[in-house]
Amino acid sequence: MRFLLLIISVLILCFSTASFAAEKEILIGLIPEENIFRQMDRYKPLSEYLTSRLGMKTRFTILSRYGDIIDRFITRNLDGAFFGAFTSVLAIEKLGVEPVVRPLNPDGTSSAEGYIFVRRDSNIKDIKDMKGKTIAFVDRATATGYIFALAYFKEHGIKNPLGYFREYYFTGSHDSALLSVLDGKADIGVAKNKIIKERFKKDPVMEQEILIIARSTALPDVTLCLSKKLDRSLKERIKDILLNMDKDPEGRKVLERLGALRFVAASKEDFSIVYNLLKKADIEIKTYKYR
Amino acid sequence: MRQFKFRLLILLLISFVSFIKESHAIEKRTIGVILPSNVTYYEEIHTHFLKKMEATIVARQIDFLIQKPFPDPIALSNAARKLIAHNVDIIFCYGTEATIATLKERPDQPVIYVAGYTPALERYRTKNSTGVEFKTPISSITRYLNSMKEIKTLGVVYNPLESDSLYQLDEIMRCCPFYKMTVIKLIIKRPSDIRQVLENINVDALIFTTSSIANIALSNFREYRIPVASLLPRRDAKPVISLYPSPKKQAEKAAAIIQAVLKGKKPHEIARDSGADMELIFNLGEAQRMGLRIPADLLTEATEVIH
Numbered sequence: 060m061r062f063l064l065l066i067i068s069v070l071i072l073c074f075s076t077a078s079f080a081a082e083k084e085i086l087i088g089l090i091p092e093e094n095i096f097r098q099m100d101r102y103k104p105l106s107e108y109l110t111s112r113l114g115m116k117t118r119f120t121i122l123s124r125y126g127d128i129i130d131r132f133i134t135r136n137l138d139g140a141f142f143g144a145f146t147s148v149l150a151i152e153k154l155g156v157e158p159v160v161r162p163l164n165p166d167g168t169s170s171a172e173g174y175i176f177v178r179r180d181s182n183i184k185d186i187k188d189m190k191g192k193t194i195a196f197v198d199r200a201t202a203t204g205y206i207f208a209l210a211y212f213k214e215h216g217i218k219n220p221l222g223y224f225r226e227y228y229f230t231g232s233h234d235s236a237l238l239s240v241l242d243g244k245a246d247i248g249v250a251k252n253k254i255i256k257e258r259f260k261k262d263p264v265m266e267q268e269i270l271i272i273a274r275s276t277a278l279p280d281v282t283l284c285l286s287k288k289l290d291r292s293l294k295e296r297i298k299d300i301l302l303n304m305d306k307d308p309e310g311r312k313v314l315e316r317l318g319a320l321r322f323v324a325a326s327k328e329d330f331s332i333v334y335n336l337l338k339k340a341d342i343e344i345k346t347y348k349y350r
Numbered sequence: 351m352r353q354f355k356f357r358l359l360i361l362l363l364i365s366f367v368s369f370i371k372e373s374h375a376i377e378k379r380t381i382g383v384i385l386p387s388n389v390t391y392y393e394e395i396h397t398h399f400l401k402k403m404e405a406t407i408v409a410r411q412i413d414f415l416i417q418k419p420f421p422d423p424i425a426l427s428n429a430a431r432k433l434i435a436h437n438v439d440i441i442f443c444y445g446t447e448a449t450i451a452t453l454k455e456r457p458d459q460p461v462i463y464v465a466g467y468t469p470a471l472e473r474y475r476t477k478n479s480t481g482v483e484f485k486t487p488i489s490s491i492t493r494y495l496n497s498m499k500e501i502k503t504l505g506v507v508y509n510p511l512e513s514d515s516l517y518q519l520d521e522i523m524r525c526c527p528f529y530k531m532t533v534i535k536l537i538i539k540r541p542s543d544i545r546q547v548l549e550n551i552n553v554d555a556l557i558f559t560t561s562s563i564a565n566i567a568l569s570n571f572r573e574y575r576i577p578v579a580s581l582l583p584r585r586d587a588k589p590v591i592s593l594y595p596s597p598k599k600q601a602e603k604a605a606a607i608i609q610a611v612l613k614g615k616k617p618h619e620i621a622r623d624s625g626a627d628m629e630l631i632f633n634l635g636e637a638q639r640m641g642l643r644i645p646a647d648l649l650t651e652a653t654e655v656i657h
Contacts, residue, residue: 096646180485182624193626225625238651242490242593243628264489264528 083115085297088122088132088140092281093234093254095121104313112300124231125198126350129153132286139285139297143251144171144202144278145349148333152344156284158326159294160301162319164253169323170277172252173203175211178240179270183247186215186272193226195236195245200349202333203251204233207275210339234258241265247272253280257318278336279329283322298324379612380413382433382441382459384448386421389562391582391597392444395464398601406609419448421562423511426451434459440611442604443481445562446470446514453479460617464604465595467514467560468624480617482603483624484595486560488521490630491579491593495555496529497645498590498637499577505534505553507544507564515561518581522557541566555579558589577640583631588656590642592631599627629653 089102102119109117122131128146131137132154139159142150150156163169177183183192197204212220221227228245230236233254240248252274259266283301285294304310305321314321337344385392403412415438419425430452433441441461443449449463453474463471463481471483495501506522508515523533536547536556544567558564558580568580568587580589583597603623610620632652637644649655 094646094650178487178626181626191625235651238490238647240626241487242630242651243485243487243595243626244630244653246626262493262528264493264525268487268489 085109085113085115085117085138086135087117087119087283088128088135088137089119090125090128090141090143090146090281091121091123091232092143092251093232093257097234101317104316108304108310108313109297109300112304113296125200128200132156137286138289139283141281141283143200143281144330144333145206145337146200147279147282147284148330148337148344149200149349150284151327151330155287157287157294158329159283159285159298159324160322161280161282161325162314162317163321163323164280165318165320167320168277169280169325171203171280172277173207173275174248174250174252174255174271175208175273176237176240176248176250176255176269176271177246178243179268181246181270183270183272186212186217189247190223191225192246193228193244194224194247194249195239196227196229196249197233197236197251198229198231201233201251202278202336203275204236204249205229206336206340206342207278208249208273209342210336211273211275213341214339237265237269241268275336276332278332279325282325282329378411378413379439380415380436381608382436382438383414383416384426384429384433384441384443384452385416385418386426386445386448386562387418388566389421389445389582390584390586391565391594392465394583394597395444395601395604398598399464399605402602402605403608406605412612421445421447421512421566423447423451427455430455430457433457440608442608446560447512447562449479449481450474450513460611462604462607462611462617464600467517469517470513475622477618478616480607480620480622482600482607483622484600484628485624486518486581486593487628488518489525491557491581491591492522492525492529492531494591494593494630494632494645494648495557495577495579496531497647498642499554501529501531501554503534503553504531505536505548505551505556505576506559507536507538507547507556507561507567508559509538509561509563511539512559512561512563515559515564518559538563538567541570543567544570557581558584560594575640577637577642588633588636590633590637590640591648592633593628596627596629631656 106117106119122128161169199205209220217223230239233250236248236250237255237258239245301322385396417429419429426448434457441452441459443452443463445465446467449466452461461479466481466483468483468485506519508519526533534553538544538547541563555577558568560581565582565584568584571587578589579591582594583592607620630652631654632648633656635657
C-alpha cells in the first residue's frame, strides 16, 4: 500500500513538474514578413538563445497571415510577438501590448520604409503610368506593404486608389510582392525596403531589373511587443537579455543570423508616425477592416 | 389614358429605332485570322477568344476566315497575303512572327495581334496596328532553374528566323554571367532538328524560347532527362518550369480590342496592352522524377503546381 502511495506521489509530482514546465514556456509570434522557411531559419537561433539565457523554453511561431494576428494572439495565448509598424499599433490599441525592443539593422537604422516599385523595362515611370495596371500589395494590415501606398496615392490626388488599377491583390509576404513584379505577374509592387534589399544583396540581377518609384518616410521596423499579462519582472529580463546580447559572442552570432547589429529599446511614442500615416490614408484604426 | 398610350407608343418606337440602329451599326464583317499551326498555346488563346467573342452581340455579325500556316516566315507571309487579297475587315494575328509577317505586307486593314513579344515588335508597329503584348522576365526563369540545380551550362533552344527567340537568347546571355552559367546556343529551324542538335551536347538544363518551332519541338522531348524551362506552355511535354502570359487574359484583352475596332475605333486610338499577366507553372512530379531540389520560392510563387 505504501509502495502504491509512493508511486502515485511520484506520478503526481512528475505531472505537476511537467505542467509547471509547460506553464513556463514563452510563445512569441512572428508576422509572415517573408518566405516562412527563410524567416524561421533567421529566428530559430534567437529562440534557442532566449531559451538558454532565460532558463525557460522560448518558442517562435509564424502567424499564418497579417490579418489574423490579433485573433491569433488571443487564441494562441501568445506572450508576445514581433509586430510590424501597423500591427504594433493595432496590438497596442486592441490588446494593450507593450513595445519592448526592435532590431537595429546593419545600416544602423531601426526603421523600415515602404517602396512602390516596377520592372525597369515596364515603361511605368510615375503615378500617371500606373493607371489601369495590376498592383501587388502585401496585406491590408501592413504599413510598408499597403497603407503607405494608400496614403501616397491619396496625397497624389487619387481619391479611390484601389479603383485606379485594373486589378489588385495581396501576396501575403513582402518578398512575394517583389517576386510578383519580377515574374511579370503584377506591374507594380508595394513592399518593405529591408526585405527587398536583402533579396537584392543575394541576387544583383533583381536590383538591375527593379525601379523604385516612391518611398515612405521611415517607420518603426519589426518590434517585439509583450503581452500585458506577462509578469513585469519576466518582461524586464527578456528586454535585458535582448538589449545586451551584442555584448556576448554567442549573442552576436545569433544577431548576425537574424540580420541585425543589436536590439534597441522601443516605446509607444515611436509609433506616432504610424498614426500620422493612418490619418493620411483616411484609416480609422478602431473601424478599419484589416482582415 | 390616351396620353399614357401615346407615351408608351413613343417609348416603344424609340426602343425599336435604337435596336435597328445598334444592329445596323455593326455590319457583317470578316476577321482574317493567322493562327500558326501546331502551337498549342495559340490554340488555347483562340479557344478563349472565341468564347469571349460569342458572349457579345458583335459575334453574330462576324465571319472568321482562319489561316493555319506552318510557323515559318514564308508560310506566314503567304497567309497574310491571302487575307489581304480576300479583303477581310481585320487581320488578327497570333504570335510575334505572324504579326511581323503581316505588318511587313503593309495592309490597309487594321492589324490586331495577340501574344506579341514587345521588344521584337518595336520596329514593326504601324498606326494601323495594335494588340496585346508581353515580355517574359528572363531572369526569373533562369533564377528558378538555377535554384533547383547548380547549372554550369545552359542550353538555349532558339530559331534565328524568329525575332522573339533571338531577343530572348540575347537576354539570357546577358543574364547568365551573374549566375555563373555558360550558354550553349542550340539552333533549330525545323522541329525535327531537336534530336540532331541535342546529340553529343552536354548541358545541365535547357530553356526553350518562345519560338513556335522550338515549342513544337518540345513535344518530342519527353525521353530526355534534362530539366527544361519553357517560355511558352506545352502541356504534352511536361517542362519543369513554364513562364508565359495567361492565355485567358491575352484572349480577353484581344477580344476587347477587336470589339472596339468593330465599333469604329481606329487601332491608333487603342493603346497596346502590355500589362503583367504572367503565369508560373511548376511541374513538381517531373522535378521529383529528376531528383531536383525543390526551392520554396517556386512552390510559393507558382501560379500552378502540377503533381
